Amino acid sequence: MVVEYAAFIMKLLLAATLATVALTANAQDLEQLDVDSTVLHAARVLDVAAGKVISPGEILVVGDRIREVGTQVNHPTGAIVVDLGDTTLMPGLIDAHVHLFLHPGAEDLQTVQESVPERVLSAASAAKADLMAGFTAERDMGTEGAGCADVAVRNAIDRGQIPGPHMRVSCNAIDILGGHEDAIGFNPAQHVLSNADYANNAGELVHIMREQHKGGADFTKIYETGPDSLLGDVFTTPFQYTQAELTAAVTEAHRVGSRVAVHCTGEPGASYAVHAGVASIDHAYQLSPETMKLMREKQIYAVPTFTIMEYFAKHPEHPGDAPHYQAELDYHAAEFKKQLAAGVPFALGTDVGPFPHGTQAREFELMVQYGMSPADVLRSDLINGAKLLDWADSIGQLKPGYLADIIAVQGDPLANINAVRHTVFVMKDGEIVRRKAPPKN
Numbered sequence: 001m002v003v004e005y006a007a008f009i010m011k012l013l014l015a016a017t018l019a020t021v022a023l024t025a026n027a028q029d030l031e032q033l034d035v036d037s038t039v040l041h042a043a044r045v046l047d048v049a050a051g052k053v054i055s056p057g058e059i060l061v062v063g064d065r066i067r068e069v070g071t072q073v074n075h076p077t078g079a080i081v082v083d084l085g086d087t088t089l090m091p092g093l094i095d096a097h098v099h100l101f102l103h104p105g106a107e108d109l110q111t112v113q114e115s116v117p118e119r120v121l122s123a124a125s126a127a128k129a130d131l132m133a134g135f136t137a138e139r140d141m142g143t144e145g146a147g148c149a150d151v152a153v154r155n156a157i158d159r160g161q162i163p164g165p166h167m168r169v170s171c172n173a174i175d176i177l178g179g180h181e182d183a184i185g186f187n188p189a190q191h192v193l194s195n196a197d198y199a200n201n202a203g204e205l206v207h208i209m210r211e212q213h214k215g216g217a218d219f220t221k222i223y224e225t226g227p228d229s230l231l232g233d234v235f236t237t238p239f240q241y242t243q244a245e246l247t248a249a250v251t252e253a254h255r256v257g258s259r260v261a262v263h264c265t266g267e268p269g270a271s272y273a274v275h276a277g278v279a280s281i282d283h284a285y286q287l288s289p290e291t292m293k294l295m296r297e298k299q300i301y302a303v304p305t306f307t308i309m310e311y312f313a314k315h316p317e318h319p320g321d322a323p324h325y326q327a328e329l330d331y332h333a334a335e336f337k338k339q340l341a342a343g344v345p346f347a348l349g350t351d352v353g354p355f356p357h358g359t360q361a362r363e364f365e366l367m368v369q370y371g372m373s374p375a376d377v378l379r380s381d382l383i384n385g386a387k388l389l390d391w392a393d394s395i396g397q398l399k400p401g402y403l404a405d406i407i408a409v410q411g412d413p414l415a416n417i418n419a420v421r422h423t424v425f426v427m428k429d430g431e432i433v434r435r436k437a438p439p440k441n
């Protein structure tokens with residue numbers, strides 16, 4: 001990870017500086033001479049694991065890392081002190097399901113009408129919008145036809161060339177011929193390109209995964225279900241890959257230390273995917289009792305993505321589609337309650353892209369509205385999200401040694417989850433990337 005390399009270089013520079021100073025200073029002074037220190041002070045700081053806020057809240061940041069967290073921390077000489085007033089300090093938000101390469105409007109037409117270079121520039125501005133809203137880490141679930149262009153965006157962010165969250169990227173999603181994202185609805189004779197990469201059997205899945213791995217993908221996104229049908233309260237969706245095919249994909253991912261995530265709205269695809277050992281079931285409208293039990297046992301996350309469905313219900317591409325989206329959302333909300341009761345582990349993802357980047361903190365409110373406590377939503381987002389992105393040892397909590405990805409929000413998110421929609425300060429890797437003056441009382 002480039003971030004780690006940068007941190008290593010920073011440590012070397014710091015060590016060199018301190019070594020020079022050590023000739024004339026004692027150990028106590030050394031601690032005081034951290035040249036790159038910032039103290040953040042606010043009315044509260046969130047302890048996400050414990051599900052409580054500490055008041056007041058202070059965090060000492062040295063370089064790109066958190067050094068101390070508490071009601072009062074050391075203030076090294078020369079440290080910059082940032083007083084954030086009546087706000088809550090908390091870890092940067094995580095979105096486990098984004099599409100930097102999509103913007104509002106017809107998805108299929110974006111990939112037909114816009115060149116990949118044009119889409120890359122849009123993706124860069126999407127990454128900035130998400131970061132400014134407080135999302136400091138994201139998992140991009142497919143470029144929808146832009147191949148591995150997401151790798152370039154991730155790398156540019158890591159090099160500091162453009163602002164954006166820490167990214168896990170997947171290149172294109174993988175799909176069967178005639179599957180969920182295969183440019184359905186166009187005259188086949190026009191050969192409109194699929195938004196995904198084709199794989200029609202286990203061998204082809206492994207082949208595409210190796211190509212994407214070579215292209216720089218961090219993980220694999222597979223379309224496992226679609227199109228969906230809801231008649232009354234009967235939900236059906238055809239599976240795309242068999243359990244054996246998904247098992248081959250998961251085995252290949254594990255071979256290179258990677259993971260598989262599936263777009264999967266229901267059964268039997270969900271059962272195939274959890275038996276195969278995927279990392280997450282994204283969308284997860286409908287899960288059988290056996291699938292829910294296995295997800296709990298294997299700690300496979302469901303990622304509900306309620307926000308996209310609410311957006312489509314309110315902004316349908318065709319006016320007559322609104323009731324259908326609302327019915328699917330209502331169905332999913334009812335199933336979500338069953339999933340909560342069954343102990344299914346959750347991560348928070350939004351499917352942002354088809355709706356405006358930077359607005360996706362709405363998902364926190366919807367998860368609370370549909371039955372999860374604010375503390376559990378925050379744990380799902382931050383602790384489970386960090387695990388799902390394979391960064392559990394560096395993000396998602398305010399702990400000494402973790403990356404200084406810290407935001408400040410107005411209000412107390414445990415008292416009113418709405419607070420996460422009011423980010424006034426964003427720090428990523430110890431650098432302040434956004435600071436908005438809090439409103440006067």
Ligand SMILES: [Zn+2]
Nearest residue numbers: 097099141351
């Ligand atoms: Zn998606």
